[in-house]
Amino acid sequence: MHPFTEGLQGSFRQLRRRRLARIGGAYVFFAWLTVQIADILFPALFLPEWSVRLVLAVAIIGLPFVLVVAWATEGEGTGFGGATAVRDWAVAAALVGAIGFLIMRGAAGPSAGETRQIAVLPLTDVSREGDQRYLGDGIAGELLDRLARIEGLRVVSRTSSFAYRDRQEDVRTIGRELGVDAVVEGSVRREGNQLRVTARLTAVRDGFTLWSDSYSRELDDLFVVQDDIARSISEALQVELLGPAGSAPQGVAYDLYLKGRHLFRERTPASLREASRQFAAAIERDPDFALAYSGYADSRLLLSGYGNLDAQTALAESREALEKGLAIGRDVAELNASLGLLNAFSGEMDAAELAYRRAIELDPKYAMAHMWLGTTMHSQGRLQEALTAFAEAGEAAPGHPIVGVNQATVLFDLGRYDDGMRRLDELARQHPQSGQVRRHQAMWMGEFGRLDHAVLTARRAVEIEPESPLSLMAMAKAWLWLEDPVRARAWLDRAREVGADNMLIFGLEAQLLLDEGHHARLQSLATTRMRTVDPAAATGAGTRIYRTWAGIAAVLTHDYDTAITRLEAALEDGDIINHTPEDVEALTFLAVAYRKAARDGDAENVIARAEAVLARASSEGFAGPSMEVLKAYVAAARGRDGAAAAHLEAAARLGWARPGQVLRHPAMGRVNREASIMALFSRVRTRISGQHDRAVVLASGDGFPARVASQGRNL
Numbered sequence: 001m002h003p004f005t006e007g008l009q010g011s012f013r014q015l016r017r018r019r020l021a022r023i024g025g026a027y028v029f030f031a032w033l034t035v036q037i038a039d040i041l042f043p044a045l046f047l048p049e050w051s052v053r054l055v056l057a058v059a060i061i062g063l064p065f066v067l068v069v070a071w072a073t074e075g076e077g078t079g080f081g082g083a084t085a086v087r088d089w090a091v092a093a094a095l096v097g098a099i100g101f102l103i104m105r106g107a108a109g110p111s112a113g114e115t116r117q118i119a120v121l122p123l124t125d126v127s128r129e130g131d132q133r134y135l136g137d138g139i140a141g142e143l144l145d146r147l148a149r150i151e152g153l154r155v156v157s158r159t160s161s162f163a164y165r166d167r168q169e170d171v172r173t174i175g176r177e178l179g180v181d182a183v184v185e186g187s188v189r190r191e192g193n194q195l196r197v198t199a200r201l202t203a204v205r206d207g208f209t210l211w212s213d214s215y216s217r218e219l220d221d222l223f224v225v226q227d228d229i230a231r232s233i234s235e236a237l238q239v240e241l242l243g244p245a246g247s248a249p250q251g252v253a254y255d256l257y258l259k260g261r262h263l264f265r266e267r268t269p270a271s272l273r274e275a276s277r278q279f280a281a282a283i284e285r286d287p288d289f290a291l292a293y294s295g296y297a298d299s300r301l302l303l304s305g306y307g308n309l310d311a312q313t314a315l316a317e318s319r320e321a322l323e324k325g326l327a328i329g330r331d332v333a334e335l336n337a338s339l340g341l342l343n344a345f346s347g348e349m350d351a352a353e354l355a356y357r358r359a360i361e362l363d364p365k366y367a368m369a370h371m372w373l374g375t376t377m378h379s380q381g382r383l384q385e386a387l388t389a390f391a392e393a394g395e396a397a398p399g400h401p402i403v404g405v406n407q408a409t410v411l412f413d414l415g416r417y418d419d420g421m422r423r424l425d426e427l428a429r430q431h432p433q434s435g436q437v438r439r440h441q442a443m444w445m446g447e448f449g450r451l452d453h454a455v456l457t458a459r460r461a462v463e464i465e466p467e468s469p470l471s472l473m474a475m476a477k478a479w480l481w482l483e484d485p486v487r488a489r490a491w492l493d494r495a496r497e498v499g500a501d502n503m504l505i506f507g508l509e510a511q512l513l514l515d516e517g518h519h520a521r522l523q524s525l526a527t528t529r530m531r532t533v534d535p536a537a538a539t540g541a542g543t544r545i546y547r548t549w550a551g552i553a554a555v556l557t558h559d560y561d562t563a564i565t566r567l568e569a570a571l572e573d574g575d576i577i578n579h580t581p582e583d584v585e586a587l588t589f590l591a592v593a594y595r596k597a598a599r600d601g602d603a604e605n606v607i608a609r610a611e612a613v614l615a616r617a618s619s620e621g622f623a624g625p626s627m628e629v630l631k632a633y634v635a636a637a638r639g640r641d642g643a644a645a646a647h648l649e650a651a652a653r654l655g656w657a658r659p660g661q662v663l664r665h666p667a668m669g670r671v672n673r674e675a676s677i678m679a680l681f682s683r684v685r686t687r688i689s690g691q692h693d694r695a696v697v698l699a700s701g702d703g704f705p706a707r708v709a710s711q712g713r714n715l
Contacts, residue, residue: 116154117154117156118147118180118181118201119155119180119182119183120156120183120184121162122137122140122162123139123199124136124186124187126187127188127189127190128191132188134259134262135259138261138262139197140162141158141262143184143229148365156178156179156398157397157398158397160178160398163430164178171183171207172202172204175202175204176204180204181203182203182210183201183202183204184199184201185200185202186198193220194216195217196214196215196216196217197217197229198212198215199229213228213232215228215229218251220251252285253289253292254282254286254289256279256281256285257278257279259275259278260275260292260296260299261275263275264298264302267402269306269307269468269469269499272303272307275295276299276303278295279292279296279299280296282295283296290328290329290332290335291329291332291334293324293326293338294335294337296321297317297318297321297325298318298338298341300314300317300321301318301342304503305504306468306469308499314345315342315345315346318338318341318342322335322338322342331362333360333362333363334363334366336355336362337355337359337366337368337369339355340359340373344372344375344376344379347544349376352372356369356370356372357373360373364396365396366396367396367403370390371390371393371403373389374390374406377389378409378410378413379580380580381579381580381622382620383414383621384620387407390406390407394407401430401431401437404423404427404437405424405436405437405440408423408424408444409444412448413622413623414623415621415624415627417448417624417655420444421441421445424437425441435461435462435468438458438460438464438471438474439461439470439474441457442454442461442477443477446477446657447625447626448624448625449625449654449655449656450691451481451692452692452695454478455475455478455482455695456695456698458475458477458478459698459699461475462474462475467498468498469505470504473505476488476490476491476492476495476508476512477508478695479491479695480511480515481657481658481688482692482695485515485516492505506525506545506546506549507545510522510549513525514552514664515661515664517664519556522549523554526546526550527546529546530543530546548566548567550566551563551565551566551589551590552586554566555666556664556666560593560596561597563593564590564593564594564597564599567586567589567590579609579613580617581613581614581630584634587606587607587609587610587613588637588665589666591603591606591667592666592667607638610633611638614627614631625655626651628647628648628650628651628656629647629648629656629662632644632645632648632651632668633665633667636667636668641674644668648662648671648680649676649680652680652684657688657691659685
C-alpha cells in the first residue's frame with residue numbers, strides 16, 4: 001500500500017478512536033435544540049430578532065473549538081508533535097472546515113444566485129369585531145404583487161397561498177405542500193385609526209424564523225408599513241426590490257382602495273357595485289391616488305357586463321376617470337391596462353392592444369394586462385396569440401379563475417372539448433364558489449350537446465350567484481338549447497329583473513325571438529335599441545350587435561333594402577383581418593339579401609369574404625360544432641349543397657343540437673329539404689327530447705319560477 005494512503009487510513013482510525021464524530025454530532029444536536037428553543041421563547045419574551053441569530057452564530061462558531069478540545073484531550077502517545085500528528089491535524093482541519101461550511105451554508109439559506117420560492121399567506125384578522133379580513137387579504141395581496149416583481153424570486157400565486165386561510169397547520173407543512181423555501185404569515189389588528197401589523201418570514205426546511213417584526217402605526221401609514229415589510233423580507237432573502245414602490249397615498253384612501261380591489265376580484269354584480277363605491281371614496285379622500293382611478297374604471301366597465309350598468313354610462317364614467325388618472329400617473333401599468341379595457345369596450349381593438357402592451361412594458365408581471373390582451377386577441381380570432389397571452393397571465397397569477405376560464409375558452413374554440421372541460425373542472429375544484437366557472441361549464445356543455453348537464457351546471461351557478469344576470473342567462477340559454485322556450489323565457493325574465501341594461505341580455509332575447517319565430521318583434525326591438533346608442537360610439541360592441549340583429553330580422557321579414565343597410569353598417573370593415581367566425585352568419589344573411597335585391601355581384605363578394613374568414617379561422621385552429629355549421633352556411637350560399645350537408649353531419653357527430661338554428665337560415669332551404677338532413681334533424685331532436693326529460697328531473701325542486709314549474713315544452 002502506498003505510504004500516504006496507509007497514513008491517511010491511520011489518521012481516520014485516530015479520528016474514530018478519539019470519538020471526534022460522536023462528540024461533534026452530539027454538539028450539533030444540542031446546538032440545534034438550543035436554537036429551536038430560542039426561536040420559540042425569544043419572540044414571546046419580546047427579545048429582538050437579532051438575538052436568535054446571535055445564538056445561532058455562537059453555536060456555529062463553537063463547533064470547531066469543541067472538536068479541537070476533543071482531539072487534544074483524547075490524545076495518547078506523541079500528543080501534538082511529530083509528522084504523524086501533523087498529518088492527523090490536517091485531516092481533522094479538513095473535516096471541521098467541511099462541517100462548518102455545510103452548517104454555515106444551511107444557516108445562510110440559498111446562495112444569492114439561486115431562485116428562491118416564497119408564499120404569502122393571508123394575514124389573520126385578530127381585530128375585536130373580526131371585520132378586517134379584507135385588510136389582511138389586501139396587505140398580503142399587495143405584498144405578494146410587490147415581491148413577485150423581484151428578479152430571481154418565485155412567488156406562489158394568491159389563489160394557491162390563500163387556499164390555506166384558516167387552516168391550522170404547521171407553516172412547514174404548508175410550505176412543503178406549496179413547494180416553497182419560505183412562507184410569510186402574520187396578523188392584522190385595527191382599532192379605529194390604529195393599526196397593528198405583525199409579519200414573520202419562516203424557513204420551510206427547519207422552521208427557523210428568518211425575519212419578523214411588528215408595526216403599530218396610524219392608518220395613514222398603511223402603505224408605508226406594507227413597503228417596510230416588503231423591503232425587510234427582501235433583505236432577509238438577500239435580494240433587492242426593483243426600485244421604489246412609488247409615492248405613498250393617503251392612508252384612509254389606501255384602505256378604501258384595498259377594500260375595492262378585494263371586492264373587484266369577486267366579480268359579482270354586488271361586489272363590483274360596492275368596489276366602484278370604494279374606489280370613488282378613495283379618490284375623494286386622495287384625488288392624487290392614481291391607482292384608485294384605475295380601479296374605478298375597471299369596476300364600472302366590468303359592471304356593464306357582469307351587472308346592470310348601461311354600457312354607454314360605463315364608457316363615459318370610465319373615460320372621465322382614466323383621463324384624470326393618466327394625468328397623474330401616465331406611466332402606471334394599471335392605468336394603461338384600464339385604458340386598454342376602455343378601448344376594447346369601445347370597439348377600438350388596435351388601440352386596446354397598444355395600451356395593454358404599454359402596461360406590460362411598465363410591469364411585465366401585471367396579470368390583468370396579459371389577460372385582457374389575450375381577450376382582445378381572442379375576439380379578433382387570433383387563438384394562438386391569445387393562448388400565449390393567457391399563459392403569460394397564468395405565470396403572473398397561477399390558478400386565477402378568470403385567467404383559467406379564458407384559457408379553457410380558447411381550448412373549446414380549438415375543438416378540444418375534453419382539454420377545455422378538464423381545465424374548467426380543475427378550476428371548479430379550486431374555486432367551488434365561482435359562478436363564473438360554472439357558467440362557462442354550462443355554456444360549453446350545451447355547445448357540445450350535453451344539454452341536460454348544462455342545465456344542472458347552470459343551476460349551480462344560479463345557486464352561487466342568484467342575483468347575477470349572467471348566471472340566470474346561463475340557465476335560460478340551457479333551456480333554449482333544449483327547445484323549451486317557456487322555461488327559457490322565464491329565466492330570461494328573471495335575468496332582466498336584475499340586469500335590464502345588460503347588453504348581453506339583448507343578445508339572448510334576440511335568439512329567443514328568432515327561435516319563437518317573432519321576426520318582426522325582433523326587428524323592432526333591435527331598431528329601438530340602436531336609437532339609444534350614442535352615435536359617437538359607432539364602433540362599439542352594442543351598436544354592432546343591434547345592427548346585426550336588426551339586419552337578420554329584416555331578411556327574415558323580406559325587408560331586403562333595410563337588411564342590406566343594417567348588415568353593411570354592422571360589417572362596415574371589409575378587411576377579413578377584422579372579421580371573426582362570429583361574423584360569418586351575418587355575412588351569409590347579407591349575401592341572401594343581396595341576391596334577393598338582384599345584386600348578385602355583391603353577393604359573390606360577400607360569400608368570398610365569408611370563405612376567407614373561415615379559411616383564416618381554420619389556419620388559427622378553430623374547430624367544433626359551431627364551426628361546422630358556419631361552413632355549412634357558406635357552402636349553401638355558394639350553392640354547394642352536398643358540402644353543406646356533410647358539414648351538418650360533422651357538426652352532429654361533435655354534439656351539435658340546434659336544428660332550429662339551421663332551419664331558419666334562408667340560405668339553407670334546399671339543404672334542409674334533403675332526405676338525409678331531415679333524418680339527421682329527427683335523430684338530433686330525439687336526443688334533445690331525451691335530454692330535456694332528464695333535465696326536468698335534475699332541475700326539479702331548484703326554485704324554478706312557479707308559473708313554469710308544471711308546464712311542458714312549446715316546440
